[in-house]
Amino acid sequence: MSSDNSFMHLVRPGVSAPAAASTAHNAQVKIHTPAMLSILEIVSKQIISSNKRIIGTLLGSRSEDGNIFEIMDVFMVPCNETGDSIAIEDQTHKTLYQLYKKSHPKQSVLGWFGSSNTIDSTTSLIHDFYSKGVDRAYPFPAIHLNVEYLNNDNQIVAPKVTTYIGAAVGKPATTAQIGWNTNVATNSYIFTPIPNQLINGTTTEKIAFNNLQQGVITNTTNLHQDLSYLSQQLEKVDSNLSELINYIDSGKSDNVDLLRLLSNTLLNRPQLLSNIEELQKLFRDHNQDVIMVEYLTKAVKDQIELSARLTAASGENKYEA
Amino acid sequence: MASVIVVDNELKDSVKEYGQIIDGIQKSTEFSQSIAPFLTSAEITNKEELLTKINAVSTSETFKKFTDKEFEANFYLFIHIASELSSRDQVLDNAESPVIKTLLEVNPSQQPSLRDRKSIKSTTVLSILTIIFNLLPESSKTRIYIIDQILNVASTSGIEFNLIQDNIGSNLISWLKKAGAQESEIRSVFWRFVTLDSKFTNESLQLIKTFTTEYQVGAEELNQLVHFALSSKIVDVSFLVNNNVAQALNQQTPVASLFKKYVHGEIVTASEVPAELPADFIVYKSKILNLAKYFADASLSPDHDAIVFKYSEIPNIQSSTEFEQLLLEAIKAGVVEGKLNQVEEVFYLSRVNRLIIAGEDNTKAWAAVRETLQQWKNSLTNINDVVKAARENIVNSGN
Numbered sequence: 001m002s003s004d005n006s007f008m009h010l011v012r013p014g015v016s017a018p019a020a021a022s023t024a025h026n027a028q029v030k031i032h033t034p035a036m037l038s039i040l041e042i043v044s045k046q047i048i049s050s051n052k053r054i055i056g057t058l059l060g061s062r063s064e065d066g067n068i069f070e071i072m073d074v075f076m077v078p079c080n081e082t083g084d085s086i087a088i089e090d091q092t093h094k095t096l097y098q099l100y101k102k103s104h105p106k107q108s109v110l111g112w113f114g115s116s117n118t119i120d121s122t123t124s125l126i127h128d129f130y131s132k133g134v135d136r137a138y139p140f141p142a143i144h145l146n147v148e149y150l151n152n153d154n155q156i157v158a159p160k161v162t163t164y165i166g167a168a169v170g171k172p173a174t175t176a177q178i179g180w181n182t183n184v185a186t187n188s189y190i191f192t193p194i195p196n197q198l199i200n201g202t203t204t205e206k207i208a209f210n211n212l213q214q215g216v217i218t219n220t221t222n223l224h225q226d227l228s229y230l231s232q233q234l235e236k237v238d239s240n241l242s243e244l245i246n247y248i249d250s251g252k253s254d255n256v257d258l259l260r261l262l263s264n265t266l267l268n269r270p271q272l273l274s275n276i277e278e279l280q281k282l283f284r285d286h287n288q289d290v291i292m293v294e295y296l297t298k299a300v301k302d303q304i305e306l307s308a309r310l311t312a313a314s315g316e317n318k319y320e321a
Numbered sequence: 322m323a324s325v326i327v328v329d330n331e332l333k334d335s336v337k338e339y340g341q342i343i344d345g346i347q348k349s350t351e352f353s354q355s356i357a358p359f360l361t362s363a364e365i366t367n368k369e370e371l372l373t374k375i376n377a378v379s380t381s382e383t384f385k386k387f388t389d390k391e392f393e394a395n396f397y398l399f400i401h402i403a404s405e406l407s408s409r410d411q412v413l414d415n416a417e418s419p420v421i422k423t424l425l426e427v428n429p430s431q432q433p434s435l436r437d438r439k440s441i442k443s444t445t446v447l448s449i450l451t452i453i454f455n456l457l458p459e460s461s462k463t464r465i466y467i468i469d470q471i472l473n474v475a476s477t478s479g480i481e482f483n484l485i486q487d488n489i490g491s492n493l494i495s496w497l498k499k500a501g502a503q504e505s506e507i508r509s510v511f512w513r514f515v516t517l518d519s520k521f522t523n524e525s526l527q528l529i530k531t532f533t534t535e536y537q538v539g540a541e542e543l544n545q546l547v548h549f550a551l552s553s554k555i556v557d558v559s560f561l562v563n564n565n566v567a568q569a570l571n572q573q574t575p576v577a578s579l580f581k582k583y584v585h586g587e588i589v590t591a592s593e594v595p596a597e598l599p600a601d602f603i604v605y606k607s608k609i610l611n612l613a614k615y616f617a618d619a620s621l622s623p624d625h626d627a628i629v630f631k632y633s634e635i636p637n638i639q640s641s642t643e644f645e646q647l648l649l650e651a652i653k654a655g656v657v658e659g660k661l662n663q664v665e666e667v668f669y670l671s672r673v674n675r676l677i678i679a680g681e682d683n684t685k686a687w688a689a690v691r692e693t694l695q696q697w698k699n700s701l702t703n704i705n706d707v708v709k710a711a712r713e714n715i716v717n718s719g720n
Contacts, residue, residue, distance in 0.1 A: 006496070007323045007455050010471070010485050011448040014393035024444030026484065124327040167452065169328060170335070170398035171342050187329035190397055192452055195488070234705045241698045248691045260560060260677040262690045266697070267621070267675065276703040283707050287715065 007193040012067055013167035017131065019139035020066060029143060029163040029196035030070045033205065035060070036198055040159060042076045043115040043147045053081045055114040055126060057093060058145060059100060059107050069110050069143055070199075075100070077112075079126075086122055094135050109136050111143035117152065119164075119191050127166050128187045141165060144191065164191040324455035326397070332405050333360050336371070339402055342395050343378055346386045352378050365406070372406040375399070376419045381426035388439040396424065396449055400456075413453055416466040424449055428474055443478030447471060447485075464500040465510070468493070472513055482518045489514060490528045494535070508536060512545055521553035530561050538569035547580045551598055556606050556654035557613070559584045559676045567680030583607050586614030586676050588637065605650070611637065612647055613656040616673040621689060628659075632666040641666060 012020075012027040031039075039056070046054045060072040075096050078089045097109060112130045116123065123144070130142040137143075144166065149159040166189035201209065207229065328335055337360060340353035359371045379399050384392055403412040403420055412420050428446040454467045468489075475485055493514060497507045511532055518525040529546060538546065546566065550558040562570070562584055570577045579593050589607045591600040615636060619625040638644045648668065651657040658672040677686060 006459050006492075006499070008451045008492070008496075009488050010451050011444045013448045013452060014390055014445065016394070024442065024448070024484070026488070119325040119327060121327055121329055124329060167397060167448075168394040169326065169401060170338050170394055188327065188398075188401075190324055190326050190452055192324040192455060230708055231705055234701055234708065238698060238701045238705070241694055241701065245691060245694050245698070248687060248694070256563065256677055256679040256683065257560070259683055259686055259690065260675070262694075263675040263677055263686055265672065266693045267673075267689060276700075276707070279700075279704060280707045280710075283704075283711055284714075287711050291715070 009192070009194050012165060012194070013190065013192055015141040015166065016168040017137070017139055017141040020141050025065060025067045027067045027069070027165055027194045029145070029194060030068065030199050031145075031161075031196060032060075032070070032072050032199050033201045035071045035074050036161075038074045039113050039145065039147060042074065043113070043149065046115050046150075053079060053086070053114065053116070053122075055079055055088070055112055057097065057130075058110040058113055058143065059097075059104070060110050061107050062110065062140060066140055071110060071145070072107060073100070073104075074113060081122065084121070086125055088126065088129055097135050108140075109142075111137055111145070113145035113147065115147045115149060117148060117150065119146075121187070123191070124166075124187050124189050127189060127191075131166065143194070145196075161196060163194050163196040165194050166190070167192055324452050326401050326404075326456070328398075328401055332402070333365060335398065335402055335405075336360060336365070336375075339375070339395075339398055342391075342398070343383065346383060368406045372403060375402060375406070379419070379423060381423050384423060384427050385441065387441070389441050389445050392427070392441050393445050393449060397452070400453070409456065414457055414461050414463045416463055421453070421467075421470075424453075425470060425474075429478070432479055443474055443480055444484075447474055447480065450474065459496075459499045460501060462500055464496060465502050465506065468496065468510060472510070472517065476517055482520065483522075486518065486522070486524055490524065494532065504536070508539075508542065512542065515549065516545065521549055521555075523553075523555050526550065526553060526555055526558060526561060530563065533561070533565050534563050536565070538565050540569070540572060540574070543569040543572070543574075544576055547576045548595075548598060550580070551583065551594075551603050551606075554654075556609050556651075557656050557674045557676070559674075559678055563679045567678065583610070584676060584678060586610045606654075608637070608647060609651045609654055609656060610676070612651055613673050614676060616657060616670055617675045620670060620673065628670045630668045630670060632668070 009026055011024045035058075042056050043054055046052060054076065056074050056076040058069075058071050058074055060070045062069055077093045077096070080087045100107070109130070112126060114123070114126070127142060127144055130136050130144075132138050144164045146162050146164065147159050148162070149156060151157050169188040169190055200206070330338070336356060337353075340356050343352045344350050356371060356374055359365055359367060359374075365371060384396065387395060400412065400420055412418055415421075424446060427441055428443055429441060433440045433442065450467055450471050454464055454471075457464050457467070471485070471489070474480070475482070493511060494507060497510060502510070515525050515529060515532075526549070529549065533542075533546070543566070546561065550561055570581050575593070576595065579589060579595075582589055582593070583603070583606075587607070588611045589604055591604055594600040594603050612635070616630065619630070619634075620627045632641050632644055635644050638647065645661070645663070648657065648661065652659075656674040657670070659668055659670040661668050675686065677683060
């Protein structure tokens with residue numbers, strides 16, 4: 001996802017979080033598509049009010065060793081920045097997180113996201129907020145996702161997503177610890193980039209997205225279009241095949257890798273595909289099965305409804321008697 | 322944006338903090354006292370002298386006393402202070418800098434024992450080297466030196482190769498190019514990196530393939546390539562032969578002719594294999610490939626059925642058990658797929674790797690692929706008709 005591959009990431013650097021895994025391994029961030037869309041939507045609001053900072057919380061899960069972060073959802077947290085200082089509406093964050101936690105008990109706060117061209121002391125302040133305290137990433141390390149979509153002249157450019165982890169710098173301050181709530185004095189971090197990738201959606205999401213692209217989802221979506229999905233896909237494969245055959249025919253085919261791939265996977269195809277009668281029979285049989293299952297399901301449903309009505313009716317009779 | 326250091330404190334406070342850390346480990350206040358005169362005014366005036374003092378105490382002996390976790394955080398503080406007192410270019414963009422020298426000296430020469438949970442690990446040194454690399458500008462020559470040192474640390478400390486394989490492998494060439502490395506330098510660093518892979522994995526073979534597509538292959542490099550490919554568990558390495566490698570294989574050396582024979586699916590004999598390579602392993606691999614080649618040729622031949630193979634037809638085998646063993650190995654290696662009927666002694670082939678070699682006449686293979694694609698296209702039209710008819714059937718019967 002990140003277009004900037006100039007950084008190196010081999011091992012997750014040392015972080016101050018107490019629950020961070022001690023075994024050295026590389027870290028990775030996986031972003032689910034809905035979360036990414038929400039992030040882009042939220043940060044794009046920043047431009048409306050003359051580049052006022054907009055931040056939000058990243059929610060999701062961590063792998064068992066704590067090195068793979070999966071961002072599944074996000075929400076915005078209001079903040080007020082005046083000069084060097086910044087006030088985050090802690091209560092809003094808490095309320096929203098607790099609401100989210102009710103429906104997703106296994107997910108937790110992973111870190112935060114924002115949009116900025118530079119990483120400065122404010123970034124470190126916010127990172128600190130998310131690294132410590134209850135209802136935040138503590139005791140695990142927080143991650144920071146930055147979307148750069150404005151250049152230095154405030155012009156909109158293609159969004160560039162970078163994910164960071166904050167390595168600890170200097171002495172880990174050991175102030176009094178009360179329960180989980182520790183106040184560590186230092187706000188110093190080395191923000192070091194870690195690789196991220198966008199997770200492709202499920203098949204259902206892909207179908208929905210394709211439909212969105214074609215602009216066919218309206219209030220009057222009819223079943224006919226849903227049923228023709230298979231035909232659409234077949235036509236798509238068909239056109240891809242034509243394209244490939246044209247490419248081979250064009251004589252420019254010195255692509256040995258392509259030839260190897262095609263030869264290794266295609267040449268022993270099932271014979272069935274060219275036998276239309278057999279194919280028709282199989283497909284019809286399959287459809288008959290589906291219709292049968294549907295019929296039985298309907299019959300069982302009717303039986304249940306009937307039984308419920310009869311019970312109700314006999315209950316009423318008893319009452320009357 | 323690469324790595325960014327954000328320290329919330331004033332430089333003076335950072336120096337004081339560093340003083341306390343050093344005092345803590347040396348169990349004396351000597352260092353703090355010696356730097357106190359520099360910190361009396363609002364701004365540090367004599368930065369150079371202060372840096373000399375800090376450098377003098379920040380030796381590998383001092384850092385080795387820290388635990389692993391303390392070491393990393395404290396070393397970052399040292400980097401920050403040194404950069405602020407002089408400049409980042411002098412401190413990091415300089416292979417002779419005391420910071421980099423100290424760091425490399427701290428790298429343990431042997432792995433700590435399991436009981437030892439505190440001493441500094443090589444992975445921590447690797448992590449710091451990574452951050453230094455990220456702090457340097459892309460065009461900096463020091464980046465090449467750092468990559469070299471990372472490979473040194475990886476080779477001496479027994480770090481798992483897969484930890485560095487993915488990230489370095491996919492970016493190494495572009496980093497080196499941006500840093501202005503000479504072609505010879507790029508070649509030597511690349512081959513050094515790849516030969517660290519003691520498991521000869523498929524990922525490394527793919528890296529070699531990408532590399533040789535871009536760069537000409539010399540005699541020594543061909544030697545390394547052949548050694549790597551033949552030692553690997555991957556049986557079908559014909560994908561390694563791109564135009565550059567094919568050109569290099571035209572040399573009349575024993576290694577080149579051995580590899581040529583191998584990728585063409587001919588059985589090699591133990592006497593042809595150089596002494597430093599595992600001969601039995603390679604001979605067995607060549608047998609697997611030879612079997613795959615037989616399947617590939619026979620399935621396309623008009624005199625033979627495309628998918629049904631009787632045991633008795635298979636060449637170069639002595640018994641059915643030998644064939645079954647070989648076949649299982651071939652399936653495990655991913656070069657053949659199919660079903661085996663042991664009772665009737667028949668093998669039904671469903672897929673086989675075909676040995677496509679660059680630089681040779683592949684017209685027939687292209688024609689075969691084209692024909693299959695055309696057949697597939699025709700059958701797709703059939704399927705589409707079937708689907709349409711079935712749908713109409715359902716809709717009509719529903720009404």
